[in-house]
């Protein structure tokens with residue numbers, strides 16, 4: 772009886788140790804992979820006329836943050852160029868198209884008044900550190916795992932609503948490289 776309980780206790784100890792090790796490995800993996808989202812998180816590409824929009828994502832924001840970024844890849848299957856001229860969202864007062872530009876030694880962003888061209892048969896990519904959508908005056912923090920509806924407006928294709936997946940604050944891409 773005594774040896775049985777000792778074996779049972781040992782088995783329990785081994786089980787809990789291996790569980791802890793597994794939990795630890797898992798959290799380490801989650802941490803190192805936090806900036807890249809898995810294929811499971813990716814939205815299906817959205818077709819709008821001759822445009823295909825894919826990999827739409829935004830990033831989690833801290834409470835009180837006024838702005839968030841929006842990133843998406845736009846492919847134009849037409850022989851004519853189109854132009855992303857703006858957008859709107861229920862989670863922000865305004866949505867603008869911004870570019871990053873060096874001003875002396877300082878990287879600044881500013882609104883592209885004429886929007887962003889999507890070349891004929893080509894691609895325009897909005898990405899962190901580059902041209903992006905700016906969600907201005909957020910109505911609430913963007914929470915990781917949520918979906919945010921954003922309507923993009925194109926000169927030719929018109930208005931297209933799509934869902935942006937909210938990734939981690941440091942997400943760099945939703946595309947699997």
Ligand SMILES: [Cu+2]
Nearest residue numbers: 869880904905
């Ligand atoms: Cu911006």
